Amino acid sequence: MKRxxxxxxxIMATGCIKAQxxxxxxxxxxxxxxxxxxxxxxxxxxxxxxxxxAPDCSHCQKLIYDMxxxxxxxxxxxVVMITFTDIKMVKAFDHDFNISAxxxxxxxxxxxxxxxxxxxxxxxxxxxxxYDRNGFLxxxxxxxxxxxxxxEAVKKV
Numbered sequence: 694m695k696r697x698x699x700x701x702x703x704i705m706a707t708g709c710i711k712a713q714x715x716x717x718x719x720x721x722x723x724x725x726x727x728x729x730x731x732x733x734x735x736x737x738x739x740x741x742x743x744x745x746x747a748p749d750c751s752h753c754q755k756l757i758y759d760m761x762x763x764x765x766x767x768x769x770x771x772v773v774m775i776t777f778t779d780i781k782m783v784k785a786f787d788h789d790f791n792i793s794a795x796x797x798x799x800x801x802x803x804x805x806x807x808x809x810x811x812x813x814x815x816x817x818x819x820x821x822x823x824y825d826r827n828g829f830l831x832x833x834x835x836x837x838x839x840x841x842x843x844x845e846a847v848k849k850v
Contacts, residue, residue, distance in 0.1 A: 739769075742770045744775070745815055746776050752837045
């Protein structure tokens with residue numbers, strides 16, 4: 694009887710966990726230079742960190758502000774920063790944080806269609822997902838991560 698109750702509680706608990714998709718979202722993103730890029734353009738065998746953000750989100754701004762002193766920890770990743778907002782807002786964000794100075798960062802907008810947002814079922818920003826060199830999800834953060842946690846996830850790739 695105890696085994697049956699344990700098994701049922703395990704099944705119920707597992708069913709309540711919101712699973713993240715195991716591979717990176719397919720996307721088409723307008724970059725700041727007015728060209729498009731997709732997930733097919735990512736380098737093979739290189740880890741990826743996807744950051745879904747809103748340029749006017751204070752939590753997103755704080756995440757980037759906190760990441761800047763530790764950017765060396767993210768140098769071996771392809772970092773894709775994607776939003777749903779207008780490209781003008783993306784350019785203003787870059788002006789404030791100078792993300793384009795980091796050659797491993799690509800930033801742009803998917804537009805108002807929100808396919809990436811739907812893929813991950815994002816309800817708040819920032820959302821961060823870290824993928825290994827084989828393209829499989831290592832860790833995702835549905836709330837703003839602390840930088841040491843983010844660095845720890847990156848070390849696993």
